[in-house]
Amino acid sequence: MDWDPTPEQLMVRDMARDFARREVFPVAAALDREARFPSELVRRLAELGLMGVNVRDEFGGAQAGSVAYVLALLEIAAGCAATSVTMGVTNMVAEVIQQFGTDAQRRKYIPAITGGRFACASFALSEAGAGSDAGSMKTSARRDGDHWVVNGEKAWITSGPRAGVFVLWARTGGEGTAGISTFLVEPGTPGFSIGRHEDKLGLRASETVSLIFEDCRIPADALLGELNRGFRIAMMALDGGRLGIAAQSLGISRSAIEEATAYAKERKQFGRPIAEFQAIQWMLADCATEWEAAHLLLLRAAWLKEQGLPFSKEASMAKVFCSEKANAICARCFQIHGGYGYVKEYPIERHLRDVRVTTIYEGTSEVQRLVISRQLLK
Numbered sequence: 001m002d003w004d005p006t007p008e009q010l011m012v013r014d015m016a017r018d019f020a021r022r023e024v025f026p027v028a029a030a031l032d033r034e035a036r037f038p039s040e041l042v043r044r045l046a047e048l049g050l051m052g053v054n055v056r057d058e059f060g061g062a063q064a065g066s067v068a069y070v071l072a073l074l075e076i077a078a079g080c081a082a083t084s085v086t087m088g089v090t091n092m093v094a095e096v097i098q099q100f101g102t103d104a105q106r107r108k109y110i111p112a113i114t115g116g117r118f119a120c121a122s123f124a125l126s127e128a129g130a131g132s133d134a135g136s137m138k139t140s141a142r143r144d145g146d147h148w149v150v151n152g153e154k155a156w157i158t159s160g161p162r163a164g165v166f167v168l169w170a171r172t173g174g175e176g177t178a179g180i181s182t183f184l185v186e187p188g189t190p191g192f193s194i195g196r197h198e199d200k201l202g203l204r205a206s207e208t209v210s211l212i213f214e215d216c217r218i219p220a221d222a223l224l225g226e227l228n229r230g231f232r233i234a235m236m237a238l239d240g241g242r243l244g245i246a247a248q249s250l251g252i253s254r255s256a257i258e259e260a261t262a263y264a265k266e267r268k269q270f271g272r273p274i275a276e277f278q279a280i281q282w283m284l285a286d287c288a289t290e291w292e293a294a295h296l297l298l299l300r301a302a303w304l305k306e307q308g309l310p311f312s313k314e315a316s317m318a319k320v321f322c323s324e325k326a327n328a329i330c331a332r333c334f335q336i337h338g339g340y341g342y343v344k345e346y347p348i349e350r351h352l353r354d355v356r357v358t359t360i361y362e363g364t365s366e367v368q369r370l371v372i373s374r375q376l377l378k
C-alpha cells in the first residue's frame with residue numbers, strides 16, 4: 001500500500017507550507033493577541049488557490065482533491081489555527097454548493113469564494129438550543145409567494161461578519177430532521193443581522209457570532225437542494241468538514257512537537273539540556289508516534305473521499321482520534337516547556353488554547369463515537 005502523496009499533492013502541500021512559514025506563523029501571535037481577523041492572509045489564501053482546493057477548475061477551484069486539501073489545511077493550521085478555520089469552513093461551503101447547487105447557484109457563488117471576491121463563506125447550522133442535536137433547530141423558513149421568510153437565530157457561526165454567502169439550515173416542514181431545508185443567504189439581506197460576538201478561549205483571530213433573522217425575505221431560488229431534504233446535506237457536508245478539523249488539529253500539534261523538541265534541546269537544568277532526561281524523551285516519542293498514527297488515519301479517510309467511496313465512519317474516526325491525540329500532544333509539549341509554557345513568550349500557550357475546540361466543533365468526540373458505533377451496529 002502506498003500512502004506517499006503524489007507529486008501534485010506534494011506541490012500543493014509545499015506551497016501551503018512555504019506560505020504558512022513565511023507569511024502566516026510570523027503574524028499568528030499578534031493576530032491572537034489583538035483578536036484581529038486575518039483579512040490579508042485570507043485574501044492570499046484565495047490567491048494561492050487554497051479557498052477551493054477540492055473544487056473543480058471550471059468554478060475557479062484548484063481541483064487538487066481531498067488529500068491535497070487536508071495536507072494544505074494542516075500546513076496553514078501549523079501556522080495559525082484561526083486562519084485555518086476560516087479556510088476550512090470556506091472550502092466546505094464551496095464544496096457543498098458544488099455538490100448540491102443548481103448551475104446558476106454554482107456560477108453565482110463558487111467563483112466568488114475561490115477567487116477571493118468574497119473574503120470567506122459561512123456554515124450556519126447550530127443554534128443556542130440545538131448543537132449536537134442540530135435536528136431540533138427552531139429557525140424557520142415559510143414560503144410566501146416567490147420568497148421564503150426566515151425567522152430565528154443561529155449561534156456559533158464562524159466568520160459570520162466577513163462571509164460573502166451563508167449556507168443556512170431552517171425548518172420548512174414538521175418536527176425532526178425530515179422538515180429541514182438548506183438555503184443560500186447573502187449578507188445585507190433586509191431582516192438579517194449579526195448578533196453577539198463570542199469572547200473565546202482560543203482561535204481568537206476567528207470571529208464567532210450569532211445570526212439573527214427577523215422576517216428576512218430571501219428569493220425562492222435561494223433553496224439549495226431539495227425541499228425538506230436539507231439535514232442530509234448538513235450531515236454530508238460535515239463528513240468532509242471533519243477531515244478539515246482533523247487536519248487542523250494535526251497542524252497545531254505538529255507545531256507543538258517541533259517547538260517542544262527545540263525547547264528541550266535548548267533548556268538546561270541540572271547542568272544539561274532537559275532533552276537528555278528520559279522522561280522528556282519519552283514524552284516526545286509518544287507525541288511523535290501518536291501524531292504519525294493519527295496522520296495515517298486522516299490520509300486514509302481523505303483518500304476514501306477522493307475515490308468517491310463511503311467515508312463517513314472513517315471521517316469520524318479521523319476526527320475523534322486526531323483531535324483527541326492532538327490535545328494530548330499539546331498538553332505534553334506544554335509540560336515540556338515548564339513554567340515558560342504558561343506565559344505568552346512561547347507559542348505553545350496559544351496552541352494549547354487553539355487545539356481545545358477541535359474535540360468540540362463539527363461534532364463533539366461523543367457525537368463522532370455515536371456515528372462510528374451506529375455504523376458498526378447497523
Ligand SMILES: Cc1cc2nc3c(=O)[nH]c(=O)nc-3n(C[C@H](O)[C@H](O)[C@H](O)COP(=O)(O)OP(=O)(O)OC[C@H]3O[C@@H](n4cnc5c(N)ncnc54)[C@H](O)[C@@H]3O)c2cc1C
Binds near residue numbers: 361
Ligand atoms: C469556536 C466555535 C466555532 C463554531 N463554528 C460553527 C459554525 O461555523 N457553524 C455552526 O453551525 N456551528 C459552529 N459551532 C458549533 C459547534 O458545532 C457546536 O458547539 C457543537 O456541535 C456542540 O454543540 P453544543 O455546543 O451545543 O454542545 P451540546 O450539544 O450541548 O453538548 C454538550 C455535551 O453533551 C454531549 N452530548 C450531547 N449529546 C450527546 C449524546 N447524544 N450522547 C453523548 N453525549 C452527548 C456533548 O458531546 C458535549 O460533551 C462552533 C462552535 C465553536 C465553539
